[in-house]
Amino acid sequence: MGLNVMQRLETLRRQAYVIRLTIAQLLVALVGSLLAWAAVDKGSAGSVALGALVAFLPQAFFVYRMAIFQQRASASRNALRLFRAEAGKFGLTVALFAIVLSTVPPSNPTFFFSAYVAVVLTHWLAPWLMPRELRN
Known part of the structure; x- marks a missing residue:
């Protein structure tokens, strides 16, 4: 395989990973909100939504700054991107x-922090969500 084909496949693999991770995180947030609403009240569902948002927005920023959907640059440029994106x-x-x-204290801090942790840790499940041909 040529270098361009391999770079394109790697870009597609990264894109699939990020898209599936985003979907999984949104599902975790939705299920958590629905469970909190059913078990407690609307305020708890709002706390879950806020916690998920606090976890999700920085990750979206990271993906944007790392230019995940673009083909790779040099190693030194990627390292600089990584440090800037992580900071x-x-x-x-x-x-x-x-x-x-x-400004908007969650009505149920336990649900807020639990949702934050659940959304952040969802990336551990993302490799299982990948199609077999895109793993590795």
Whole structure:
């Protein structure tokens, strides 16, 4: 296989991973919100939604800054992108926590933090969601 074909396959694999991870995280957030609403009340469902949003937005920023959907550049450029994207993701996470906890405190902090952790840890399940031909 030529280098361009291999780069294209790697780009497709990354795209499939990110798309499936995003879908899985949104499903975790939706199921968590529905369970909280059914078990407790609307306020708890809102807490789950806020926690999921605080987890999801920094990851979307990371994907955007890393240019996941583009073909790879040089190793040094990718390393610089990685550090900048991770620093931005961390800063955005801290800022979102500060904004949410100071302006719109969740009605149920347990649901808020549980949803945050569940959405962040969803990436562990994403490899199982990949089609066999795109794994490795």
